[in-house]
Amino acid sequence: MNTLDQLKRLCQTGGPSGYEAPVAQVARELLEPWMDEVWVDTLGSVVGVRRCGKPNAKKLLLDAHLDQIGLMVTGAEDGFLRFASVGGVDPRMLPGREVTILTQPPRFGIIACLPPHILSQEEREKAPALSEYVVDTGLTQEQVEREIPVGTLMVFRDCFLELAGGRICSGSLDDRACFVALLRAVELLHDQPLDVDLYILGSTREEIGGMGAVVATQTINPDFCVAVDVTHGATPDSGKGRAYELGGGPAVGIGPNMTRWMTQRLLHKAREQGIAVQKEVMGGDTGTNAWGMQICNEGIATAVLSLPLRYMHTPVEVVDLEDLEQTAQLLSAFALHLGEEAAQV
DSSP, X not given: OOHHHHHHHHHTSOOBTTOOHHHHXXXXXXXXXXXXXXXXXXXXXXXXXEOOOOTTOEEEEEEEEOOBOEEEEEEEETTEEEXXXXXXXXXXXXXXXXXEEXXXXXXXXXXXXXXXXXXXXXXXXXXXXXXXXXXXXXXXXXXXXXXXXXXXXXXXXXXXXXXXGGEEEETTHHHHHHHHHHHHHHHHTTTSOOSEEEEXXXXXXXXXXOHHHXXXXXXXXXXXXXXXXXXXXXXXXXXXXSXXXXXXXXXXXXXXXXXXXXXXXXXXXHHHHTOOOEEEEOOSOOSSTHHHHTTSTTOOEEEEEEEEEBSTTSTTEEEEHHHHHHXXXXXXXXHTTHHHHHTTO
């Protein structure tokens, strides 16, 4: 399996929240060789299962979401598109950004920005509200009304760069890098006997509330879940204790909304296998699908494992490929003998 190729293919496929069908199709194709069965559920999430063959086996669900933040056209003015956000879009990073407009075929546009020469001092020191931005497509008002209807989705134009030191820069690494980690974990487990049925979930709508993961979890009714998502990667200005080192391994979530023995098992397996990990204290809402998954049905034993990522919710997110590999190795170690060892808890 070529991790880099898989990552590039997923990241260069548009799929904002609620409109994930194109990226879900790619995810399904990548998952099918490793699973006994793969399907797409009602909310568009991709689900795969590898059955262990044991009667009444417990179920382990590993989740990473497929959707990305985006923009939605709300109207046009003099040929310029007005838009609203889909998910957590930060207005500060919008000026001058290139976007892909998801028409058929796709079009390109630029988020307009005034040059500093004509801004007042006050205007230079604050970011405009989202409602003040427009997208320049080069079309006339008549052409826009005919070719780009209200409700059309836009995503930041893809950029996929290989940086030094095994670092990758791209949009939508949140959370497609983690889905690739799930694919890699499944590959590592390919020749290993399991004592649980292993479910892989590429969930939808995480950026707008996590509904895809909740519906899939209710349907599968697993015994154990691990939500695999990104966390904030450290930069010189991030502040000590608020972000995690790229190259330092995945971060294991510790807090009241994770099942304690699941957390401890992740940490134990990391020590046992010599896998580098970091510890992330999560005092309340984890900001991941685990928040909703843990209370599905009669309650699910749930853990959180996070991949450090810089510049979250921008078109230039950055991850370390070694962290991705360590995440996959930890997940595969966690899955092995889970049925037997969980019964001893």
